[in-house]
Amino acid sequence: SQQGEEDPQALSIQEGENATMNCSYKTSINNLQWYRQNSGRGLVHLILIRSNEREKHSGRLRVTLDTSKKSSSLLITASRAADTASYFCYNTDKLIFGTGTRLQVFP
Amino acid sequence: DGGITQSPKYLFRKEGQNVTLSCEQNLNHDAMYWYRQDPGQGLRLIYYSQIVNDFQKGDIAEGYSVSREKKESFPLTVTSAQKNPTAFYLCASSGVIDTEAFFGQGTRLTVV
Numbered sequence: 001s002q003q004g005e006e007d008p009q010a011l012s013i014q015e016g017e018n019a020t021m022n023c024s025y026k027t028s029i030n031n032l033q034w035y036r037q038n039s040g041r042g043l044v045h046l047i048l049i050r051s052n053e054r055e056k057h058s059g060r061l062r063v064t065l066d067t068s069k070k071s072s073s074l075l076i077t078a079s080r081a082a083d084t085a086s087y088f089c090y091n092t093d094k095l096i097f098g099t100g101t102r103l104q105v106f107p
Numbered sequence: 108d109g110g111i112t113q114s115p116k117y118l119f120r121k122e123g124q125n126v127t128l129s130c131e132q133n134l135n136h137d138a139m140y141w142y143r144q145d146p147g148q149g150l151r152l153i154y155y156s157q158i159v160n161d162f163q164k165g166d167i168a169e170g171y172s173v174s175r176e177k178k179e180s181f182p183l184t185v186t187s188a189q190k191n192p193t194a195f196y197l198c199a200s201s202g203v204i205d206t207e208a209f210f211g212q213g214t215r216l217t218v219v
Contacts, residue, residue, distance in 0.1 A: 003149050031205055042197060042210035043150075088149060092205050095140070095165065097150040 004089055004098035012104045019079050021101040023089030024071040031092040032065055032072050036085045037100075043088065046074075079105045110134070113198050113211035120185070120192065120218050128183045128214045130198035138204050139181035143167060144195040144213075153196075156181055157204060185216065193218050 004025040013019055023032075030051040035043040049056045049065045049072065056063050062075040072089055084105050089098040111132040120126045132139065138157050142150040152165030156175040170189025175181055181200075185192045195215050201208040 003151070006149075033207065035210075040195070040213070040215075042212045043199075043208075045207045045209070048207055090208075095152050095155060095204070097142070099149040 004091060004096055006087075006089060006098040006101050008101060009099070010102045010104070012106065013079055014106050015080055017079055017105075019076040019083070019103055019105070020073060021087055021103070022071065022073045023098045024069070025091055025094075025096070025098075026070070027091065027094050027096065029065070029067050029070050029072070029091055029093070032063075033090040033092055034061075034063060034072075034074050035088045035090060035097075037088065038085050046087075048092070076103075079103075081105050081107045111198060111200050111209050111211045113196075113214050115214060116212065118214055118216045120216060122218055123187045125184055125186050126216065128185070128196055128198075128216070130181045130183065130211060132179055132181075132200040132209070134200055134202075134209060135178070136200035136202050136209075137178070138201045138208075139175070140199045140201075140208065141165075141171070141173065141181070141183045142197045142199065144197060150197060153183065192216055 006023045033048045034046040037043045047058045060077045065072045086100045088100045114129045140155040141153040144150045154173040156162035172184045197213045198211045199208040
């Protein structure tokens with residue numbers, strides 16, 4: 001498959017906990033993006049990390065990129081019920097999405 | 108109000124019919140994309156276009172066709188050759204390939 005692999009496929013946590021999701025590709029990665037999708041809706045861009053960046057922060061989001069391991073991680077800190085959604089990584093150069101992680105945050 | 112618009116939101120098609128999904132953007136973006144999403148799965152690239160009058164096949168182009176006659180429009184036709192067309196279709200655009208993409212709200216196509 002050309003898709004990136006994300007794990008876990010599903011994640012359930014309580015509000016206030018941190019959520020970590022991982023993404024890996026068989027193809028090379030230069031730049032990588034993360035997107036969020038609420039059920040049955042379009043995708044919303046969260047963050048872009050370039051090949052010369054190993055880590056990037058945006059609000060409660062922390063993203064890492066390891067181009068040698070062809071992998072990235074997304075950390076959401078102090079999660080809220082409103083963070084409940086599916087999260088997808090996106091290999092920008094190859095136009096390939098990951099398989100997604102479904103995050104459920106319980107109040 | 109800038110954005111990307113897909114229509115219709117829901118579409119029903121009889122087997123053997125071609126249908127066209129609309130995608131329009133007023134963001135002045137050069138690149139546009141079509142993705143297919145099946146239940147509980149990620150997005151797979153059908154076609155993309157980096158410039159007017161030019162487009163490339165993605166991973167699952169068979170049974171689909173596109174055109175890019177105008178910068179702001181990138182319609183997708185699901186032909187009768189597509190064996191399993193029932194899915195959620197998402198259109199996106201970006202300034203160039205390597206930048207943030209903006210997505211429409213999707214069209215849910217059902218074959219009846």
